[in-house]
Amino acid sequence: MAKMVKNRSKVHYDTVVCGGGPAGIAAAAASAKSGCRTILIERFGRLGGMGTNGLVNQFKVPENPPGVAELFSSVSGRENDCELLDVAYAEMVSGSGAELLLHSPVCDVITEQCGDITVLTGVRVGTFSGFLDIIGERFVDATGDGTVAFLSGAEFEIGRESDSLVQPATIMFRVSGVDHSRSMEANGGRGQYRFPEGSWDHVTMAACRRGELPPNVGKVRTYMAERKEDRYVNATQVNSIDGTDAFDLTRAEIEGRRQVPVIMAFLKKHAPGFETAFVSRMPATIGIRETRRFRGMAYLTREDCMKGRRWPDAVVTGCRKPLDVHNPVGPGQAGKVSADHPAGKDPRPRPYDIPYRALVPKDTDGLLLAGRCISGDHHAHASYRFQRICMATGAAAGYAAAESLSQNVQPRSLDVKPVQNMLGLDGRKKRCDSGDIQQ
Numbered sequence: 001m002a003k004m005v006k007n008r009s010k011v012h013y014d015t016v017v018c019g020g021g022p023a024g025i026a027a028a029a030a031s032a033k034s035g036c037r038t039i040l041i042e043r044f045g046r047l048g049g050m051g052t053n054g055l056v057n058q059f060k061v062p063e064n065p066p067g068v069a070e071l072f073s074s075v076s077g078r079e080n081d082c083e084l085l086d087v088a089y090a091e092m093v094s095g096s097g098a099e100l101l102l103h104s105p106v107c108d109v110i111t112e113q114c115g116d117i118t119v120l121t122g123v124r125v126g127t128f129s130g131f132l133d134i135i136g137e138r139f140v141d142a143t144g145d146g147t148v149a150f151l152s153g154a155e156f157e158i159g160r161e162s163d164s165l166v167q168p169a170t171i172m173f174r175v176s177g178v179d180h181s182r183s184m185e186a187n188g189g190r191g192q193y194r195f196p197e198g199s200w201d202h203v204t205m206a207a208c209r210r211g212e213l214p215p216n217v218g219k220v221r222t223y224m225a226e227r228k229e230d231r232y233v234n235a236t237q238v239n240s241i242d243g244t245d246a247f248d249l250t251r252a253e254i255e256g257r258r259q260v261p262v263i264m265a266f267l268k269k270h271a272p273g274f275e276t277a278f279v280s281r282m283p284a285t286i287g288i289r290e291t292r293r294f295r296g297m298a299y300l301t302r303e304d305c306m307k308g309r310r311w312p313d314a315v316v317t318g319c320r321k322p323l324d325v326h327n328p329v330g331p332g333q334a335g336k337v338s339a340d341h342p343a344g345k346d347p348r349p350r351p352y353d354i355p356y357r358a359l360v361p362k363d364t365d366g367l368l369l370a371g372r373c374i375s376g377d378h379h380a381h382a383s384y385r386f387q388r389i390c391m392a393t394g395a396a397a398g399y400a401a402a403e404s405l406s407q408n409v410q411p412r413s414l415d416v417k418p419v420q421n422m423l424g425l426d427g428r429k430k431r432c433d434s435g436d437i438q439q
């Protein structure tokens with residue numbers, strides 16, 4: 001059982017990790033394993049972030065580097081199964097010695113000013129018995145949206161350089177009752193299966209034109225699930241929303257969920273094996289792909305990814321997930337949407353590094369970034385937002401929080417070599433991820 005914090009108005013920890021998604025779980029476990037008194041704070045009632053509450057079931061835990069794989073050893077091997085993942089994550093957190101506080105959104109911060117630098121000293125969480133101040137020496141912002149960094153006044157960017165538009169939001173859902181033997185997945189896969197119209201993407205776009213699908217649903221992706229007769233469906237799409245604005249989020253939840261029965265009717269009519277299928281699970285929250293990216297001491301660009309840039313302070317290596325940008329203004333993927341053919345390959349980077357300094361906000365002390373809110377541009381983010389890479393940045397941030405306390409320096413002044421050693425990055429070329437699944 002994970003240890004729970006008793007209700008008090010103020011508590012103290014060495015490391016306070018905010019956000020219990022893939023990045024935060026890794027950060028909390030790494031910090032606690034390094035001997036720091038650590039708490040993991042999560043706004044929902046279960047761990048896992050998008051991977052559980054958003055039904056984003058497509059991921060594998062990292063096999064490399066060893067310092068990350070070891071943290072996830074009790075979870076590894078899981079793929080396509082997000083049903084009990086939160087239980088495994090809770091075991092992993094409690095096994096590391098970290099404490100856990102669920103149902104507790106961070107809604108404010110406590111800071112001090114030191115010249116141009118803001119020093120974060122505490123976060124305020126809302127609980128059902130009032131506010132609780134959690135004071136710490138080091139904080140890891142793994143909220144996805146970078147809420148702690150934002151409330152601390154850290155500089156951030158959002159969306160594309162040209163117009164600040166972000167990738168669309170999606171309600172993932174699960175379908176049951178599929179006749180697997182007749183499905184595309186069992187007969188050559190979605191890419192190879194042929195229809196009179198051509199590919200599955202052609203079928204989808206034609207339905208879009210006929211008004212059978214919402215106009216911005218250009219792709220209907222069906223993913224294998226834990227059971228053969230189930231699929232997770234990644235298809236609903238809500239454009240032009242700010243995932244940090246509650247009014248936009250409300251609109252997106254309503255619109256995304258409204259699209260589900262329409263897509264279900266399309267699948268039953270056109271997808272082989274789906275004739276008697278039905279929606280068996282909806283997510284707790286809409287899936288948000290992209291919000292704030294904070295300016296760090298280093299900044300990862302599209303070019304860095306495409307050229308496979310190596311950094312001396314690398315804390316994640318061998319990242320090679322595609323730069324998977326979903327179209328911020330219409331159907332399909334950005335940059336290669338034509339009327340008939342929304343498919344195509346996303347740019348595949350050469351294996352690139354993530355430098356430690358991309359986890360260190362340039363204007364805030366006491367704070368490290370982890371997961372999808374780290375420092376990089378819109379296109380680099382489209383690759384490092386994959387869960388495996390988020391886990392790896394989380395582990396790096398957790399070890400760095402602990403090591404900065406032991407070196408008695410702020411994260412910005414940390415000698416990163418001991419962290420690289422803890423992660424098992426010994427200079428040899430290692431891969432932390434693979435695959436090209438579209439998200």
Ligand SMILES: Cc1cc2nc3c(=O)[nH]c(=O)nc-3n(C[C@H](O)[C@H](O)[C@H](O)COP(=O)(O)OP(=O)(O)OC[C@H]3O[C@@H](n4cnc5c(N)ncnc54)[C@H](O)[C@@H]3O)c2cc1C
Pocket residue numbers: 018019020021022023024041042043044047048049050051054056057058059104105106107142143144145147169170171172234286287288289370371372373385386387388390437438439
């Ligand atoms: C539709 C969709 C499909 C995707 N497909 C894939 C895929 O196929 N493969 C893949 O690897 N990745 C995929 N992704 C991307 C991936 O899910 C995310 O980028 C990844 O989960 C980000 O991890 P994170 O830990 O940074 O944030 P999150 O997973 O978002 O976790 C953040 C956690 O912080 C909590 N939190 C937020 N604010 C607060 C607060 N104020 N106080 C306390 N807690 C808070 C949240 O509840 C959440 O638990 C997809 C994303 C979407 C939306």
